[in-house]
Amino acid sequence: MSRLLATTALCLTLGAMALPAAAEDAAQSPAKRNVVIFVADGLRYTSVTPETAPTMYKLRKDGVDFANSHSTYPTLTTVNAAVIATGHYPGDTGNFGNSMWVAKPVPCRMGASVTFIEDDCILKDVKALYPNDYIAQKTLMETAREAGWNTVVIGKKGPAAIEYLGALESEGKDVGDAKGLFIDDATNRPQNLDGSPSKSTVLKGALAAEVMTVTGGLTAPPFSATPNLTQQAYLRAAATQSILPRLKDAGKPFAIFYWSRDPDTTQHGAMDSDGKLVPGINSTSGRAAISNADSDLKGLLETLKQYDLDKNTDVVVIADHGFSTISHAIPNEDGSVGRNTLAPGFVAMDVGGWLGKKVFDPDREGAEVDTSSGEHPAQGNGLIGDDPEKPEAVVVANGGSTFIYIPDHSPATAKKIYAELVKQPYVGGLFVDDAILSSDKPAFAGALALSQVNFIGSSKMPRPAIIIAFRNFVAKGCVEKLEQMCQAEIADTTLHTGQGMHGSFGRADTRNFMAAIGPDFKKAYVDTTPVGNVDVAPTLAHILGIDLKGPGALKGRVASEALQGGVVPKVVKTTVASDKAANGFQTLLNLQEVDGHRYFTAAGMPGRTVGLEAK
Template sequence: MTRSSKIFASALLSLSLLHVAQARESNPNNVIIFVADGLRGAMVDAQNAPTMHALRNEGVAFPNSHSIFPTVTTANASAIATGHYLGDTGDFQNTLYTGFAATYANGESSVTPFVEENNVLGDLDKHFDGDYLDEITLLASARAHGFSTAAIGKLGPTLIMDHTARSGEQTILIDDKSGLVNEKTGTAEGIPLNQEIQRALQAAGLGQTPPAADKPNVAQQQYLVDVTSRVVLPTFKQRGKPFVMVFWARDPDVTQHNQLDSRYGVAPGINGSTSLAAIRNTDDGLQQLRAALKAQGLDRNTNIFVTSDHGFSTISKQSETSHAAKCGYDDTPGSHLPSGFLALDLANALDLPLFDPDAYGAAIDTQAGCDIPGNSAKPADKFKAKHGKHGNGLIGRSADHPDMIVTAGGGSDLIYLTSAAGKLLVPIIVNSLLAQDYVGGVFVDDGLGSFPGTIPLNAINLIGSARTPRPSIVVSFRSFSTGCAEPLRCGAEVADGGLQQGQGQHGSFSRSDTFNFMAAVGPDFKRNFVDVAPTSNADIAPTLATILGIPLEAKGKLVGRIISEALPGGKNVTATTTTCLYPPANLGHGAQQNEPPLFKLQPALTSQTVGTTNYFDAAGLSGRVLGLNTSGAVSCDPAANSSKENVRK
C-alpha cells in the first residue's frame, strides 16, 4: 500500500468512527468495565472460568492482549482509566517516590507511599495541582456528559477511575474501605456515599461496610456484587439515563498473593487449589452481574469489557550473588532474599548508608547478621539483620537528602536518583545491578546516557508528560517457567517485598505478567470475533469513549488506540513484530585481557506495533525473561541504522 493510499484509508476509518460516535451520542448504550485483578490470560478456559470463556466466544476475544509495564495494579488502573501509558500518567508503580510526605488514613506518612489508599491518592492530587494523573479519565468525561457513573471494588484502583470526584455526590465510589473510619485518627478511609445510595443500601438490607478480604475472597466480593446488582444497577435504571461503570474484583489477585498451597516451593505455587478457587470466584461474580443486567432489562443495551490489570507469577527468592541473601532475618527463611533486597544490595555495593523512608528515616545496618568474611555477627547471633518496613530505601549520607531512593514493587523496583552525586554513580549502579543473578532487565532514563546491558526508558513508553517524579532506573527481576506444558501458566519470578517463595506476585517484564485477559461483548462489539491484533489496557478508554460518543482529550502523546477492528464494520488491522537488541554488557574476562569475555548479557525488547501504537511483550536480558525470544532479532543500537530495514511482519 502506498503512503497516499494509507492516508486515504486512515481518513476513511476516522470518518467511519466519527459517524459511529455521532450515532452513539444521540442514543448511547451503557458500558461496564469488569476488571478481574491478577487474572492470567492463559488461565481462562471452560473449566477455570466458564463465564469469561463463554463471553469471549459470544463477543470479541483478544488473545494477543497486554498489561502495561510495570505490570502492577495502580499503573494499569491509570492506563485503563485514561488510555495513556505511564510516561504520561506518572503512576509508575504501586509504590512511588512522590517528592513529599504523603499521609495515610492512620496518620503515618512517607515519601515512598503505597498508593492503593484513598488518603494517599487525595494527597497526590492536592500536591499535583488537583490531578496527579493530569489526564481526564473515561468516567470523568462520561460524568461531565450526563452519564450516570460508578466505580466499585478494590481499594485504590476504584478511586483512580474518577479520583477527582471524592464527594460521593457525582460518581458512586464504593470500595473495601467504604464506611470505615480509622480508629487511631478518626479519618474516613472510604469515599462518602450519597443519601440516595445510603437509602438504597438500607432498603436492600446491605450494610455500608464490606467484609474483610479472605482467601479466596468470597464474602467481600459477594457483598460488592450484591451492592452492584441490588443497589447500583436499579438506581441507574430508575434514573433513566445511560451509565458507565467499573467493577474491580479483588480476586484472584489477593488470593494468589497470599495463598499457602506450596509454602517455600515454586510448584504448584499460584496454580494450587486456592488460587483456582479464586479465579472461579471472580468468574461467578461476573455471571451474577450479567444475570442482574438481564433481570433489570439492561442486558441488550449494555456493553461489557472484561480485562485484567496484569498477569501473575509464583515468587522465587533464590540468589547466589545477593549480599542480602547471606544475612539472617526474623521474617525470612535462611538463604532466601529478604524484603528490600535491592536497596540492601545497592547500599552495600556503593558503600553508602541506608535508611527506611517508611520509618521516618531510621538507619538500616546492611552488615548486621550477615555471614560474610570478617563479620563477627553471624546470622545465628542475636543481632539479626534488618530491612525496610516495606522494602523501600533511602541511600546516601543523609536520610533527609539521599542520593537515591529505591521503591520496592514486587517483580520490578524503581530507582530515583535525587542528587547530582547520585547521577554520577549511574555506571557503578548499572554494573552492580548486572552482576546480580536476580536481575532480569535494567531500563535507564535516556537523559543519563546509554549503558551496555540496558534498555532506554523511552523505548518502553516511560518518558512522557508525567507530573510525578520519573524513576531514573527501572529494574525488572528474573523470570522463568517452573516446567509445565504451557509456560505462561506456570511462570515464576524473583520478587521484592514481604511475601515469601511459593506465594504470588507480578510486576516483571515477563510475558506471564504482561499477558492479561481481555474480552468484550455487547451491542457495540462484533459477535463471535477473534481479534488477533495486539491490544492493551491503554486501548480500553479510547475505544469505549468512541462507543459512547464522548471526547477523551489528551495532554500527553503516549496514548492507546481505538480497537476499531472489534467494532461492527471495523476492518482488520496489520501489526508488525520486532525484537530489538541493545548493546550487550560483557562481564568478566579470561586469563588475558584480550581473551573473549566469560559471558555477555544481551538486552532485548519484543514489541508489536499497530500504526503508531506500541505493545510490549517482554523485555530484559536474554535467558532471564520468560517469553523473551531473540530469534530473528535486529539491532536497535541508536548508533546503528539497520533496525527499520529488518522489521519482520
C-alpha cells in the same frame, strides 16, 4: 412508579395520537450506549477455562476474544488502573508504580516521601501535591459523567478511585449524584485497619439503608480475605440488587466500573503452596479466586439481562496484569531453586553496599537499618546515604520490578550502581533514564532507555533513574500445559516463595485477560491484533461518542478491528536490543506495532525472561 414507567404508561394511553416532530425524531434516534468495565485483578489470559471461569470463557467465545492482549509495563495495579482510566501510558499519567518516591512529604503517609498508593487518602495527597502531573488527563468515567451518563465506580480501594478521583467527593446518595456513585472497600469506614484516615465515601439516606438491607445488615464492606469471598459478595449484592435497579429507573445511559479484588488478593496471600514453586498460584485457592471473580461478573450480566439492559450495553472484561509465583532464590538451569537467599530489601541493601552508604527505612520513619545484625527494610524500600532527609539514592520495591531514584540526577551515582547491577543474577532487564544513559552510553551498555517503554511523557512526576525488571523462569515440576502458567519470578517482597506476585516483564505478567461483548462488538471473533489496557478508554470513548482530553501523546488506539464492520490493521513485529555490556548482559524488548502504537510482549536478557524471543 418510576419516571421511566410513568412515561411508558402515558405513551400507551395516548395510543395512536401523533407525536410532536421533536419527540418523533428523539424516538427514532438510537439510544446512547451503556458500558460496563469489569476488571478481574491479576487474571492471566491462560487461566480462563470452562472449569475455572465459565462466565468469562463463554463471554470470550461469544463476543471478542482479545487473544494477543497486553498489560502495560510495569505490570502493576495502579500503573494499569491509570492506563485503563485515561488511555495514556505512564509517561503521561505519572503513575509509575504501586509504590513510588514522590520527593515530598505525604500527609496521609505520616510525612513519608516513599509511599504505597493503593489508598484513597494517599491518592488525594499525591494529586494535591502534583495536580498538573499526576493523572492530569480526564478519565473515561469522569468524561462520561460530564457528558450526561450516570456513572458508578465500585470495587477495590485504590485502583477504583484512580478511575475517577473526583468521585471520592460523591454525595453517596444515588446514581444521579453530581460526581456519580462511588463504593470501595473503605466506604463507610473513616479509618483504615492501621488507624490512618480512609477519606473514602459515605453512603447516605435511602441508598445507605437499601445497601445495608441487601447485604444482610452490614454497615460497611467486610475487610478483604483469602479467598476474598465475603467482601466481594457485599459489593456484588450492592451492585446487582440496589445500584443496577436504580440505574434502570433513572432512565439515563450509564457507565459502570467494577474492580474485583480477586484473583489478585488470593494469589498474593494463599498459603497452600507456601515455600514451594509448584503448584504456586495454580493452587486450589488460586483457582477458587478466579471462580470468585467469575461469579461477580455472572451476577452483573444476569442482572443486566433481568432488567432488559443487556441489548444496549457493551461489556468489556479485562485484567490489569497477569501473575507469577514468587521465588526468593536464583534459579538453576532446570528451573529449580535452593534455599531462599533474597530477603526483602535485597536491592536496597546491595545499593547501600555498592555506594558505601547507610540504609534508612522509609517505612519506619527513616530509622537506620542495622545491616550488621541481618536486619532488612520492612517493605523492601530504602533511603541510601548519610542522612535519610537527603538520600543519594532511593530504592522502591515493586514486586517483580524495583525502581532506583537518584534525587540529584547524578550520572556518577547512577554509574556506580549500574556497574554492579549488570553483574547480578537476579536482574532480568534494565532500563535507564534517557538523560543519564546518553551522558555515557558505554557505561550503561546492556540497558534500554526509559522512553522505549513509554516512561517519559508529559508528566513531571519524579521518575526512576533505573528500573530493574527481575528475572523470571519456568518452574521445575510444573505440570501445566502452557508455559505462561508455570512462570516464577524473583520479587522484592515480604510475601513468601510459592505465593503470587506480578510486576515483571515476562509474558505471564504482560498477558492479561481481555474480552468484550455487546451490540458494538463483533460476535464470536478472535482478535489476534495486539491490543492492550491502554486501548480500553479510547475504544469505549469512541463507542460513546465522547472526547478524552488531557496532556500527553503517549496514547492507545481505538481497537476498531474488534468493532462491527472493523477492518484488521497491519501488524509489525520488531525487537529492540540494547548494546551488550562487557559481561555479555543485554536487554531485548519484543514489541508489536499497529499504526505507530507499540505493544510490549516481553523484555529482558535471553534466558532470563519467559516468552522472550531472542533475535
